[in-house]
Every structure is written in structure tokens, then in C-alpha cells.
Amino acid sequence: MRACFCLQTLLLHRGLGSLLIHFFDPGMIHLSLRRFWIGHIRLALALFGLPRHICAVEVRPSAISYSLDNRYRACQFYSTPKYHCYTTGHPIIMTSSGVPHVKSRCPQYPGSQVKRFPVPDDKVQWSQNWPEYSPVSHTNPAVTKKPKWADPEIGTFSPKFNALDGDVDRRSFEGNYRVESGKPLNPRGRTGVTGRGLLGRWGPNHAADPIVTRWKVDAKGAKMTHAVSKRPILQFVSIKRKDCGEWAVPGGMVDPGEQISLTLQREFSEEALNSLEISPSDKTGLHERITKLFSSAGLEVYKGYVDDPRNTDNAWMETVAVSFHDESGNSVSELPLQAGDDAGQVQWVDVDSSFPLYASHSSFLERVAKERKAHW
Numbered sequence: 001m002r003a004c005f006c007l008q009t010l011l012l013h014r015g016l017g018s019l020l021i022h023f024f025d026p027g028m029i030h031l032s033l034r035r036f037w038i039g040h041i042r043l044a045l046a047l048f049g050l051p052r053h054i055c056a057v058e059v060r061p062s063a064i065s066y067s068l069d070n071r072y073r074a075c076q077f078y079s080t081p082k083y084h085c086y087t088t089g090h091p092i093i094m095t096s097s098g099v100p101h102v103k104s105r106c107p108q109y110p111g112s113q114v115k116r117f118p119v120p121d122d123k124v125q126w127s128q129n130w131p132e133y134s135p136v137s138h139t140n141p142a143v144t145k146k147p148k149w150a151d152p153e154i155g156t157f158s159p160k161f162n163a164l165d166g167d168v169d170r171r172s173f174e175g176n177y178r179v180e181s182g183k184p185l186n187p188r189g190r191t192g193v194t195g196r197g198l199l200g201r202w203g204p205n206h207a208a209d210p211i212v213t214r215w216k217v218d219a220k221g222a223k224m225t226h227a228v229s230k231r232p233i234l235q236f237v238s239i240k241r242k243d244c245g246e247w248a249v250p251g252g253m254v255d256p257g258e259q260i261s262l263t264l265q266r267e268f269s270e271e272a273l274n275s276l277e278i279s280p281s282d283k284t285g286l287h288e289r290i291t292k293l294f295s296s297a298g299l300e301v302y303k304g305y306v307d308d309p310r311n312t313d314n315a316w317m318e319t320v321a322v323s324f325h326d327e328s329g330n331s332v333s334e335l336p337l338q339a340g341d342d343a344g345q346v347q348w349v350d351v352d353s354s355f356p357l358y359a360s361h362s363s364f365l366e367r368v369a370k371e372r373k374a375h376w
Contacts, residue, residue: 100124101188103359104311109193110244114138116192124189126178135313139195149253150200154182161203167256172204173304173318183314188305191313199315200253208263209251211301211323211364212237212272212293213372214333216350221329226375233350234374236365237272237337240345241358247349248358249365251319260320265294272346274338286335293331299323301367308359317359323368351376 100121108115117135122128143150151159151168159165161184162176174187183194184203199205216224216233223232238247250271254263269290301321308317326333339346349355351369353362353376369376 101191101305101307101311103307103309104186104188104191104316106309109136109138109197110309111140111198112138114193119190119192126185126189130190133190135190135192135194137194138197138312140198143196143198143200147200149255151196151202154202159202168201169206169254170201170203177203186311186313186316188307188316191311193312194314195312196315197312198310199312199317202315204318205315206254206260207251207306207317207319208254208260208267209249209319209321209361209364210264210268210294211249211321211368212268212326212332213323213351213368214326214329214348217329229375231373231375233352234369234372235348235350236368237268237332238347238349238357239271239339242344244358245344246358247356249321249361250346251321261294264298264320264322265290268294271339272337273335289331289335293324293326296324299325299368299371301364302360306360321364323364323371325372 101124105116105119105124107118114136117133119133123130123133144153146152151157159168159170161170161179162172163170172187177187178185196202213234213236216235218224225232237250239250240246241248250268252263252267252271254260269286273286273290299322301323303320304318306317306319311317337346337348351365351374353366356362357365366376368374
């Protein structure tokens, strides 16, 4: 076994990884043997600093499938193919079972005068017995008025949790979540508030966050570097949210049955370019540039639970954040930014760790900067 692994490592190091993986085709060998070889192949790639997986994403209602060569892994999940993403290095971790969500336990629920029931760090997890827990029930009036983007109250309908429920995807990126008394439980634990708050769906509320970047350049078009880090400076399109006044990445909710790729493009166009208000003649040129950018390979920065102040015990935010980069500066960089939809302001902002951002968006930008070897 050791000899086989050494031979495999040597072949990978000398650029013959694709031949080796083709010989050990995962679709042609027994599952146990396949797992053995795939595990060692990934280890060998990591040892030599090679990219471990680059993804071409599809969304289908089927299980994840993989095809491997020495440079990429093709992933298929949830629906028809619309955008391509690649991921390199290790995924960022915004929260984990060992680090309780913080913004989801902010003292006052946003957009209201409701005070959360205080939840200490050691009582966040549902596994911790806490008979004294008495959360406040709160669902915003805008949600209870039954808009088309919101669910009815539990008891008046029977949602299929942890499943694709018609056009509404009630599956979580975190895996199966618990359901008690007909209501889903936040997979990251207690928040001090039950109900849905400002969120429309019981359980996961799926969003998409497009991160559009370019290099900061001088008058001659040369990349500018940071005085301290000496690394080139990235800029990203940032909006100032109307609801809380914080700067954020443009983004929004995935409509029922909508492909995530379309959500990414739609939300960026509506929030950063005010596409809903421009003239039909201007719309054609805008559409061409936006489509070109969002058809390029995007870096999937994050996919999972979001530590969001709107979260409750029964409803929470999850997102897919994808970065699209205008390398040459002649795509969206030349378009005039105009705030629209939920944005109060919009502008290009230098990517920097000192710039405060809404929710977990700083983590998204940190990953983008590191992958592009830019200043952070």
C-alpha cells in the first residue's frame, strides 16, 4: 500500500496525475477502492500545494456527484447548469458548533422593540438542558400579512421540512435540522426569539450574495499597492442597506424555483445598477456586460448558515456567496453605479479588514482577497 501511494505521489508531482486518475476511474472501480484512491489523491495534491478542486456548478434535485482529475472536481447540485464556480484552498468557517452564533443573539431584534431572551454561550446548543429558557415570540407584521414571499402560520399548512417542497427549497446546507411541535429548530442553536421575525420562510431562508471586484488602478492603469502590505488593492461593489444603514455586499433572497445563478445576477443588477429604472435602450448594453461577467468562472466563497441578526429559533438565513472578478477593468468597471431596490447608496470600496460590513460579509471579502493574493 505504501509503495502504491509513493508511486501515486510521484506521478502527481511530475504532472501525470490526470493519467493516474483516469486509470483509476471512480466510475469503474469498487466504492471502497475508489474512496481509498480519492483520499490519497487529495492528500497528495495538498502536499504539493496544487489546487484541490475547481467546480463547475449545476443545480439539480439530485445527490452530489463528483468527477476528478488532477486539477478539478466537478460538482452538481440542485438545478440546471447556469454558472461555473471554482474553489481553492480551505473553505472559510463563519461559525461552528464550538463557536456559538453571536449576531443571531443581538439584544434587540432588528426592526422592532423586541428584546431577545438572553442566551449565554454555554446554553446556545439545543443539546444543553435549559428548562428556564423562555424565548420571546415575534413575527414582523409585514410577514403576518401573508405576502407571496412568506409562508403561512404553522398549523394552517403542512410544509415538507428538510425537502424540496414544491418550488420552495426547505433543505439546509447544514444537513437535516430538527423539527419539534411542527416547527424547525435553528441548526446553530438558541437565539432568544421564536417565530419568523423578519424572515418569510420557516426553516432556512436562502439568499445569494454576488461579490463583484476589480483591481484599484492609478491614472495610467497600473495596479495600486497598499503602503503596508505591499499587495495590490482590490475594490468591490458595496451597497449601504436602507434597513440598518450598514455597508454590505449586494444580495437578496432566492425566489421559489429560481436558479441561484439568476439570483446572483438579478440582485446585483437591481441593487447596484438600478436595472429596474433604466431605459430600454440602456438595458441592452447593461444586460450584455452583466451576462458576460456572470457567465465567467466565479469563486464560490461560501455556502451555508449565516450568523444574521434576523435569525430566530425557527427561521434562519443561509447563503451562497460567489465572487466575480473584472480582471481587465473593462466590464462592469465602466458601468455607472446607481443604487436601487434595497440599497441607499452604492460605490466601489477598497477591500480592507478595517472596513466594517454587515453580517458575515467581512469573512467573504477576506477569502476573496486571500485567493487573489490582494491586500486585506
